[in-house]
Amino acid sequence: MKKKVISTLMATAMTMSMLAGCGGSSATPATEPAADTADSTTEAAAEEKTEEAAADTTEEAAADTTEEAADTTAASGDATEINVYRCTFNLANPDSEQVAKVQDAINDYIADKINVKINLTDVGSGEYTDKANLALANNEINLLWTASWEGTIGTNDLYPANAVYDLTDLLPGTPLYSSMAEGQWEAAKYDGKIYFVPVYKDNVEGYDFMFRQDLIDQHNWDISSVKELKDLEPMLEDAKNDGLKYPFLTQKTAMFYRWYIDKFDFFTADSATNFVAVDRASDEVVDTILTPEYLEFCTLMGEWADKGYISEDDYTKVTTDTTTQTQDWAVSWWTDIPVNDEADSRYGQDVTMQPATNRWAHSTSALGSCYCVTANSTPEQAQACVDFLGLLYTDSKLADLYTFGIEGEDFTYDANGQVTQTSEKYNHSMWESANATIVTPLDNEPANKAELYDAFNGGANTSSAAGFRFDKSPVESQYAACANVSGEYGFNLENGGIPASDVAATIEAYQAALDEAGYQDVLAEFQKQYDEWKASK
DSSP states (O other), X not given: OHHHHHHHHHHHHHHHHHHGGGTTSOOOOOOOOOOOOOSHHHHHHHHHHHHHHHHTOSHHHHHHHHHHXXXXXXXXXXXXXXXXXXXXXXXXSOOHHHHHXXXXXXXXXXXXXXXXXXXXXXXXXXXXXXXXXXXXXXXXXXXXXXXXXXXXXXXXXXTTTTOBOOOTTTSTTSXXXXXXXXXXXXXXXXXXXXXXEEOOSOOSBOEEEEEEHHHHHHHTOOGGGXXXXXXXXXXXXXXXXXXXXXXXXXXXXXXXXXXXXXXXEOTTOOGGXXXXXXXXXXXXXXXXXXXXXXXXXXXXXXXXXXXXXXXXHHHTTOOOTTGGGSSSEEEEEEEOOSOTTHHHHHHTSOEEEEEOSOOEEOTTGGGSXXXXXXXXXXXXXXXXXXXXXXXXXXXXXXXHHHHHOSBTTTEEEOTTSOEEEOOSSSOOOGGGTSOXXXXXXXXXXXXXXXXXXXXXXXXXXXXXXXXXXXXXGGGHHHHHHHHHHHHHHHHHHHTTOXXXXXXXXXXXXXXXXXXXXXXHHHHHHHHHHHHHHHHHO
């Protein structure tokens, strides 16, 4: 399993290295990218296709691509075509025919409003990063959904790879720029420029324990007594005795950087590089792997796995993003939002939250869901992306169509004018679609959802490191090597993959492997940049 993790990370690193070469050419119409890369056979096929794509990025291929893009625009009259890639979290496999119907409905609706035509590609979250990476390498995307936490195509991956378009001069005076407060744009900046367009949602970060309500009722659990992870143990024991497969579902996520957000600002916003953070108490950069908190957390996860509370399916990545829609689990985690009842619709069952952390505003919290225009786009395509997002963020009918699909097929409006989702073919959530102030609330959400979001974002703590962004270019090779080591050691440690008795020794080996990969250089560079940033404030 560890060899497979390393192999996958190396393949990802290879793909990302190609993105830096995507910057000068124009996008071609979207095509269906590579198939699922979940097992080793399809991983090899994806790597082979990626290598072929790299060979195509010569000057001759770039010229051909530009000519094709120009032909496409001309053929559609005044409308500029843009290729939109988005991820779906509510369905394991989006229905391509229904996505095409939604695409056509969107184009019919916007035809007399903006001179833009979209080609929409909807990809299940389990294969999104692989397919999006391949499409990026092939210059097949103009408008891409991403996030600060997303793997390999996250904001901290795309920006240093020069894979995103500078929108700074395009935005002022547009409906898109006016659709949210200027503070949101300031929080999204990299080096003083705007490359990413936030989805205005819960743009601060905090986490909850999530329980199935039917189990709360069955066992009379007092979830208000749960203040920290270890308080869950009586409930996990009940779930195990019930025969549930996943008493504690980690959702195959390395969770240290989430559960300990009150102690540390993990400003990389990446579970694969949570080996460095700012200690909130001292306001200094620290090696989190050597902290008592890391030993405490990994030991607890090991103990829970030993007791059968955590399944090996999580640390072997067998669980999927739709496992939470089953009744095989008892307790999991949830990113706190103003209307947590949204989870009921997402997971198809009644779930209840109990706060696990405070809420924090920091450098990446505004980019927990966002869009970017790819660097391969022409100026006309970039403008079309801005125009489309401007309408999407200000027109409720378009926002509902893009989020929920076709009225009468994928959703209906109830007597209160709120949305009831009915489709298993097209199903998205507000947080990964358009602004909370525009998307119509679901039938199980408060009608004043927009006001609740404004209050939620305004009530958070502000991190001492808010505004700091680490430039990894001086230690890029060491940083990438450390990320590979984290994938080998950290993921297993944080998902119960290491027996409790072996955790301390494994952490020691983990740190040694990090140091061999150049970790001390990375740590020193973090500290240097953070000290310089503090001095400049």
